[in-house]
Amino acid sequence: MEPVRIDAKGLHYTPLNQQIRKAVSEGATDIIVDNVLGQRFIADGLKGEVTIRINGVPGGDLGMFMNGPTCIVKGNCDHAPGNTMDSGKLVIHGSAGDAVAHSMRGGKVFVRDDIGYRGGIHMKEYGEGHKPILIIGDNACSFLGEYIAGGVIIALGRSGKVFGGRGVGSGIHGGEIILRGELKERQLGVGAKITEFTEEDLEKIRPYIEEFCEYFGIDPEKYLDTKYTKIVAASSRPFAGKYVWE
């Protein structure tokens, strides 16, 4: 089947999504959306096995509650792509705003360049096959992985800039945050701790890095070593000692 082409020029997000849903229901597996300019909620709540190529800059909450599809964005993204996404993939050829992958439960988000504040906040994994992955090509701002309860966040720091954010992993009670390069203790949030990044860890994240590099035409070799800092939860019960009974 030929890819379905949708022109988003001047289109509000609801009719745009309606066109996408209609194409999916008619069996489209490849959809190209041109002239995207700030439309929010693209593929919001969308289910199915479909690849959506987005040419332009989508607005907030791209792929929110999405379950299955792949969105490839040729451009930057506004805030919260992958918000509460269940499964599927977002591949962003550019940077993204704040709260990327907020509460993501599964699936993968690949951002070629930078992301804003609170990336990966509340990401959670559970049961079999619900493990969210967020890979950032370059850098993230502060409060990366706040309240994360599962899944993996990786920041490759491709430009070589030192990670300057603070509050990393505040309230973390599960999952892993893996940053290329060093991180100072004072950059950690409450409840987070730095632990050794081992060869075994590298093997675990290798497929994600390779997949990332494949999408963006990058040689993965440079990123397949152990020059990472791994941040995990000091406890899965960060508030266990906070309360006393009446």
Add this chain to the structure above:
Amino acid sequence: MSLGSVPLKYRIQIDRQQCMQCMRCVDNCSYGVFREEDDGNILIDSRKCTACHRCISMCPRDAINLSERPVDYRSHPLWTPEAREDVINQSRSGRIVLAGMGNAKDYPIIYDRLVLDACQVTNPSIDPLREPMELRTYLGQKPSKLDIRKQENGDFELNTKLSPNLELQTPIMIGHMSYGAISLNAQLSLAKAAAKTGTYMGTGEGGLHKDIYPYQDNMIVQVASGRFGVDINYLERGAAIEIKIGQGAKPGIGGHLPGEKVCTDVSCTRMIPAGSDAISPAPHHDIYSIEDLAQLVRGLKEATEWKKPVFVKIAAVHNVAAVAAGIARSSADAVVIDGFRGGTGASPKVFRDNVGIPIEAAVASVDQKLNDQGIRNKVSVIASGGIRNSADIAKSIALGADAVYIGTAALISMGCRVCGNCYRGLCPWGIATQREDLVSRLDPEVESEHVANLINSWTLELSELMGAAGINSIESLRGNRSRLRGYMLDEGTLDVLQVKPVGA
């Protein structure tokens, strides 16, 4: 320990003449008050008692007596025993005191200082036995005007696009109590009752367990900051979606289910790792303004193709009317206001007892503000937090609510004795616990009947109250403050409520 322990709160006694040593009290008390000794005697440790009343209800001989135990502190009007005991408790632990089940301070109850109207001689009351009483309630946005056109064939056509509304057979709904906080049997009982009475209940932020799926048409699914249990299927199953911003028992702080309660089943339903704390902090980290709230409201609507109403729940706090007016402009369909008497399984005591405002004042000021701004039709108002009877409901509606949520009252109808120990996970009534032996004490068939009975009887009483006031439709009671008078309320409060004093 130099501080010593605080005196016990309750004393349990067994009338040994009556007791037949059946040991039901021993089996029933999950707090371990009773112990069978070798000689068949029952040893009592009153210190462990929470006044849950399980033993008393189960004793076939009515042999158990429970009394509050006044302690002989030196009496002092400021340093009450409770104030002193909290200081002792915190001096020992260095922690935040957790408490359950509703504000326990002696604030005046505004409901009890409002009286309803009834018709006499000059205007007729309505007899609900022979006149139809309309209690059906629709929650959601209402158009400001209808565009109706007559077609050539004489038929009428409605051109206004109506927003999705929830249809309730009674203005009484069951508030959000999550699986995890309460047991699955407790949720099932409530869900069955909601279905039986043609109303709705909230899932709380614990997700939707598959055993509740048969009742999904009567469920309002909640989205809190931690997004527990939220995926597209969950959103699609709910009859409506509710964004939780705050709750009356703990405004400004989030939810926190301790890891011990996160068993495999709870973990799957909430979509979180088993055994880890379920943390949903107060702020939604994608909401920092009304515009951001609007973004989430629209995101939820877009995901469900604009077919479901979206509610926003906030705690009643000082500027609640302004906040509600913002919510009305966020495309939300209803605003839920939870007053400071709201119950919960666990709240820091200092919040439960000191933060927020009464629901009566909050509802009145919200209704007034929305009316003043000409946007009352844009959003329904749901009142909750400490509603104890049908009169409270009638008064809430007369103050401006469209419907109410009940919480603790529904639990009481299933056995809860408001012992306030829900956070310990040992609820002897099988309500606020995940311990299987305790959960199995609660029979959803039987308890759903009790909850449904409560809703039905309150609905009957509501129609009687309305009939007495000469009102045959709930719509005419809504915001009808002329049907209320304030008794022993100060001028300032009367002004906020927009209610006249008695005799006026």
